Amino acid sequence: MAERRLAGLRARLEGLARPRRPEVLPVAFDRRRIYVLPTAFGAFFGALVVVMLLGALNYNNNPALLLALLLAGAGNTSLLAAHLQLSGLRIVAVDAEPVPAGAPLLLRVHARADPQRTRRGLRVDAGDASAVLSLRDGAGEVRLALATQRRGWLQPGRLRISTTRPLGLARAWAYAWPADDLLVYPRPEAEGPPLPHGRGDNARARMQPAGDDVHHLRAYRRGDARRAIAWKPSARRDTLLVREYEQPQGADVVLDWLALAPLAYEARIARLARWVDQAEREGRRWRLQLAQQPAIGPARGAAHRHACLRALALLPPATGSEHGSLG
Amino acid sequence: MPACARWRCCRRPPARSTAALARRKPSRSTPLDAQARGWSLAAAAACLLPLLLQLPGTLALGLALTGIVATAASWRRPLPAALRMVLSLAVVALVVANARFAFGRDTGCALLAAMLALKPMELATLRDARSLLGFALFAPFATFLLDQGPLSLLLGLVAAVLVLAALLRLSEMESGEPEVLAPAPRLARVLRLVAIGLPLALAAFWLFPRMATPLWGVPERVIARPGLSDTMAPGGWLDLMNDDSVALRVTFDGAAPPTSEMYWRGPVLWNYDGREWTTSPWFRGLPAAAVTHGPRRYIYDLEVEPTDRRQLVALELPMAVPEGAQASIDHMLRTDRTLSATTRWQMTSAAPVAFEPDLRGTLRAAALRLPDGYNPRTMALAREWRTQAGSGNDAVIVERALAWIRAEFGYTLTTPLPGRHAVDEFLFDQKQGFCEHFSSAFVVLMRASGIPARVVTGYTGGYRNPFGGYWIVRRSDAHAWAEVWLPGRGWVRVDPTAAVAPERIYDTLADRASGGAGGLQALAPMYDMGDWLRRGWNDLVLGFDAARQQRMLRSLGGGDLGSSQLVALFALIGGAALAAMLWLVARGERERDPVLRAWHRLGARYGRLGLGRRPHETADAWTARVLALRPQSTALVALTARFAEWRYARDRGGDGRTLVHDLRAHRP
Numbered sequence: 001m002a003e004r005r006l007a008g009l010r011a012r013l014e015g016l017a018r019p020r021r022p023e024v025l026p027v028a029f030d031r032r033r034i035y036v037l038p039t040a041f042g043a044f045f046g047a048l049v050v051v052m053l054l055g056a057l058n059y060n061n062n063p064a065l066l067l068a069l070l071l072a073g074a075g076n077t078s079l080l081a082a083h084l085q086l087s088g089l090r091i092v093a094v095d096a097e098p099v100p101a102g103a104p105l106l107l108r109v110h111a112r113a114d115p116q117r118t119r120r121g122l123r124v125d126a127g128d129a130s131a132v133l134s135l136r137d138g139a140g141e142v143r144l145a146l147a148t149q150r151r152g153w154l155q156p157g158r159l160r161i162s163t164t165r166p167l168g169l170a171r172a173w174a175y176a177w178p179a180d181d182l183l184v185y186p187r188p189e190a191e192g193p194p195l196p197h198g199r200g201d202n203a204r205a206r207m208q209p210a211g212d213d214v215h216h217l218r219a220y221r222r223g224d225a226r227r228a229i230a231w232k233p234s235a236r237r238d239t240l241l242v243r244e245y246e247q248p249q250g251a252d253v254v255l256d257w258l259a260l261a262p263l264a265y266e267a268r269i270a271r272l273a274r275w276v277d278q279a280e281r282e283g284r285r286w287r288l289q290l291a292q293q294p295a296i297g298p299a300r301g302a303a304h305r306h307a308c309l310r311a312l313a314l315l316p317p318a319t320g321s322e323h324g325s326l327g
Numbered sequence: 328m329p330a331c332a333r334w335r336c337c338r339r340p341p342a343r344s345t346a347a348l349a350r351r352k353p354s355r356s357t358p359l360d361a362q363a364r365g366w367s368l369a370a371a372a373a374c375l376l377p378l379l380l381q382l383p384g385t386l387a388l389g390l391a392l393t394g395i396v397a398t399a400a401s402w403r404r405p406l407p408a409a410l411r412m413v414l415s416l417a418v419v420a421l422v423v424a425n426a427r428f429a430f431g432r433d434t435g436c437a438l439l440a441a442m443l444a445l446k447p448m449e450l451a452t453l454r455d456a457r458s459l460l461g462f463a464l465f466a467p468f469a470t471f472l473l474d475q476g477p478l479s480l481l482l483g484l485v486a487a488v489l490v491l492a493a494l495l496r497l498s499e500m501e502s503g504e505p506e507v508l509a510p511a512p513r514l515a516r517v518l519r520l521v522a523i524g525l526p527l528a529l530a531a532f533w534l535f536p537r538m539a540t541p542l543w544g545v546p547e548r549v550i551a552r553p554g555l556s557d558t559m560a561p562g563g564w565l566d567l568m569n570d571d572s573v574a575l576r577v578t579f580d581g582a583a584p585p586t587s588e589m590y591w592r593g594p595v596l597w598n599y600d601g602r603e604w605t606t607s608p609w610f611r612g613l614p615a616a617a618v619t620h621g622p623r624r625y626i627y628d629l630e631v632e633p634t635d636r637r638q639l640v641a642l643e644l645p646m647a648v649p650e651g652a653q654a655s656i657d658h659m660l661r662t663d664r665t666l667s668a669t670t671r672w673q674m675t676s677a678a679p680v681a682f683e684p685d686l687r688g689t690l691r692a693a694a695l696r697l698p699d700g701y702n703p704r705t706m707a708l709a710r711e712w713r714t715q716a717g718s719g720n721d722a723v724i725v726e727r728a729l730a731w732i733r734a735e736f737g738y739t740l741t742t743p744l745p746g747r748h749a750v751d752e753f754l755f756d757q758k759q760g761f762c763e764h765f766s767s768a769f770v771v772l773m774r775a776s777g778i779p780a781r782v783v784t785g786y787t788g789g790y791r792n793p794f795g796g797y798w799i800v801r802r803s804d805a806h807a808w809a810e811v812w813l814p815g816r817g818w819v820r821v822d823p824t825a826a827v828a829p830e831r832i833y834d835t836l837a838d839r840a841s842g843g844a845g846g847l848q849a850l851a852p853m854y855d856m857g858d859w860l861r862r863g864w865n866d867l868v869l870g871f872d873a874a875r876q877q878r879m880l881r882s883l884g885g886g887d888l889g890s891s892q893l894v895a896l897f898a899l900i901g902g903a904a905l906a907a908m909l910w911l912v913a914r915g916e917r918e919r920d921p922v923l924r925a926w927h928r929l930g931a932r933y934g935r936l937g938l939g940r941r942p943h944e945t946a947d948a949w950t951a952r953v954l955a956l957r958p959q960s961t962a963l964v965a966l967t968a969r970f971a972e973w974r975y976a977r978d979r980g981g982d983g984r985t986l987v988h989d990l991r992a993h994r995p
Contacts, residue, residue, distance in 0.1 A: 041457045048461055052468050057537065060668055062868050063480050064471040067487055069531050071464065073524025074491055074517075076905075080912045081520065121502030132503040166520065167491065168457070168498035 022179035026092040029174045042169035082172035089113045091176040101187040104145035125160040151313040153181035185309040188274035217241040252298040253286040265318035357453045366493035367456040373489045374463035377470040377482035394444030401448045436469045491517045527904040534897040537873035555593045555638045560603040561763040570802040577798040580626040591640040593785035595657040601701040613656035616683035629672040642676035669869040682817035694779030702750040709775030738828035765823040766807040779812035794859035925990035
């Protein structure tokens, strides 16, 4: 009970801390948004120094007083030093490669600062994830694994950058709340039917996996693999010729939202996501047809895959009653 | 490009890299690494060392061994809790038994040392290490309660610095930084932290309001250090007479009296039980007797080394009782508090012309009282002298006694243990002894012949340190003499020992050195210098108390400050010190290259006009922009060219110093 109240109080206190809403990066930490509080050990150390001070004053024992004051002075300096570890630090950007929901999202936080001050061992926390940020030559990067649950935009939330250096007596911390949204792809279906058959003009075309059959020779272009060079014909023609292999000639796959009508809303998204990955893996061209949206493709490649998965990820969430049809 | 290679680049990253990055949050139960453990143990040992040096030898050795064994036994994995408990209880019991169940400051400190020696048994986690270090910091503190000597101070401060260095290591470990500093840069970093905190610490030290009276009692040492006491048994002072450590340091404001007149008067002993002289507790509460002082006044500062007693001495005779002390009827000074720390007293003295010329009956009786059945031969001699001198001729008897002693007695520190009739044995058999014997026998002889007399103890003489020009009185200068009451003059000092061995009383270190070991003479300046440094330390640090604080502020022109004004002054100077700290902490990170620093400052000056150099702008582009907006800034163009020359073609760039100067001088 008390624990819950404490957590509530902490949440309310954190609500008061700056920044109070997401902000556009880069942000620089200044004294208005750096907080310093003693750690538990710092409080213990403080109590120890106070007891020493009282004892030394009472007995008029000046060496003991000097010892206590030196410790207090060093502790106070460490407070300032902890503050300065963060002061002037800039969080310039955050980014992440999209991952399917459920997999941890690797959030990269890029920090910059004046190179003159050493800033080592800063702790970056986002939710439950935490990592160490060390700046070298004024720049540092940290990777945090954020847990993802659902597809769509993910708010990285408030990042807490904190340090207890140099003496572990005080913790200085500051929050950065990047406004950037990070994309989370839909979770692909784990097991599912194979890709639907191609349609259209190429539907009957010969399925030719990447093979060794030589289709024809063409002139060398920069970047061609050396072993693809046809040496004998090149020697005959006195110019470099390259064997061009038969491209896989699969028909364009059509991934159609409406064709999956019997499935539940999220299940359809999961299956389409799986098919997109599968088509990309098999090197097929595909077209994604979502309801009330222009078709994407046909095409293939990383960019196309990203466009398709992004469209799937950003489909509005299902609205309960409308089962199977797009709302 | 073969298609099979294409999807590889967009495949999601393998799962293991994320697992490696998802660090566990550090907690207080983080296990220590070898470095952190080593630093923690070294710091704890350094804290324990000065405390052990203050404890009795065997106990200290035992505790040190216990600590080493306990640490070694629990090095790989912690000992079982039950075993630790048993071991701790056993060691505590041994320590308490060793102190013979006497609970005092010594026992407390020994217990602290024992606990600290056992604490490394449970050193596994970050939390353990921090509690060990926090606990260890009490050891130097406890040491200072026992001893404030330079060695203890040095060791204590070194230990504190090591503790801070260990804390630094622990914090580094906690933050997950893999980089490990070498010991030297780590210590340098800690010393920098301490140095930056120093102004604040010193301001607090000299300005923090001091307590004139303690909140709770000063713990007594179980074993007292030698010093003047309220008792004197002839032959009992040998320890004191052989102790060459400093008892007093005196600075005269103006001329000093000749050494033969330097009688530092302490406890006055009235009561004699045949063996031992003691002060009279009855006379303590009575107001001080009337004194007419002579014209020659001596103003001086008395610095008393700690003794754990309350007897204060003063040059004969003090004209006023200093604050914090009381005078009894015989002008013997007692302090309100035990002199357990170095204290300073400001006093004025003048030799008495008439000291209690009217002696009350009770006092007279007390000054004539002798125990029955002791020293029959002395009694007989005294009666014989009285009959020969007749009544009212006290001075003649005193002179006769002194002449006898001068003629027939010798000075020695080796005397046999006295029997029942100690005075008889001394006067008629041995005729050799030191100040205790002479004063005791003389007073008995006087009392027996009807002259009121008493024994006075204190110190005599002094040695002038050429550095700083102050006087040193050593414990070995302890002395006992007599006071006899003569009609019309009151109490008159008579020193029978001086009649025999004046050189022994008025000697100096230099005299002793030339007589004894010849090599000591050459070392004398070093001793003098060492003592002078020690005195400076005493003056500024050890003896600094509420009174001295007020005196310091007064000498700075502050006048008498109330405690609220003191707090305000402290807050003011403390605030300034804090600002200085902040500046010092931040300053360490400034640009090291003076040319670049000046260049950045120049940019900042233009920044105030809204013309600051943007981070992406080259120097030339910036200058061009400034020139377009402010055509009068032609000097900037030349400066920029020189700066670029210096920075990118240094061999042609010329002297950096003049460039720095010109950069600094330029104002937009």
